[in-house]
Amino acid sequence: MTNNEKLADASSIELLSFRVGGQDYSVDIMSVREIRGSAKATSLPHAPSFVKGVINLRGTVLPIIDLSARLGLETGQDTERNVIIVVDLESRTAGLMVDAVSDILAIPAEEMQTPPDLAADESRTFVSALTIVDGRMIRILDLEAVMPPQGEEAA
Numbered sequence: 580m581t582n583n584e585k586l587a588d589a590s591s592i593e594l595l596s597f598r599v600g601g602q603d604y605s606v607d608i609m610s611v612r613e614i615r616g617s618a619k620a621t622s623l624p625h626a627p628s629f630v631k632g633v634i635n636l637r638g639t640v641l642p643i644i645d646l647s648a649r650l651g652l653e654t655g656q657d658t659e660r661n662v663i664i665v666v667d668l669e670s671r672t673a674g675l676m677v678d679a680v681s682d683i684l685a686i687p688a689e690e691m692q693t694p695p696d697l698a699a700d701e702s703r704t705f706v707s708a709l710t711i712v713d714g715r716m717i718r719i720l721d722l723e724a725v726m727p728p729q730g731e732e733a734a
Contacts, residue, residue: 590689591688592688594717594719595611595664596682596684597662597664597680600650603716605719606666606675610667614665617662629644629645629649631676641674642674643663644675644727663677664680671726673726692708693709694706694709706718706721707719707721
């Protein structure tokens with residue numbers, strides 16, 4: 580089966596994979612609006628610690644979420660090599676700051692596995708599924724859990 584056949588397979592899910600804190604993650608490609616180079620965010624007082632600040636995206640104020648901080652991973656230095664993945668979730672748009680974008684994957688739905696229930700706090704489960712690609716464990720993010728509740732981006 581060629582890549583084009585895989586992409587056309589209705590039972591597969593297309594994911595954008597990326598690296599955060601030395602680990603592989605992905606999001607549903609349908610929620611990705613664009614991928615941008617890193618931009619200097621303007622910090623906001625009383626914002627949650629994982630919100631780096633906001634940037635101006637063609638006249639829209641866009642909150643930038645430091646995904647490593649949000650996931651509780653070791654946060655590295657902000658570099659020019661960081662990438663911002665702009666995602667849409669219902670009426671909310673945000674930028675996810677990641678280390679690097681890796682690939683677009685077409686994963687058959689039957690290869691998605693439910694993560695083990697290890698979270699002590701159910702509201703902190705950020706991974707909706709797991710899959711293995713080329714020997715690498717890819718975590719599929721639950722964007723609903725990752726995005727701050729509406730109105731919490733800034734106080």
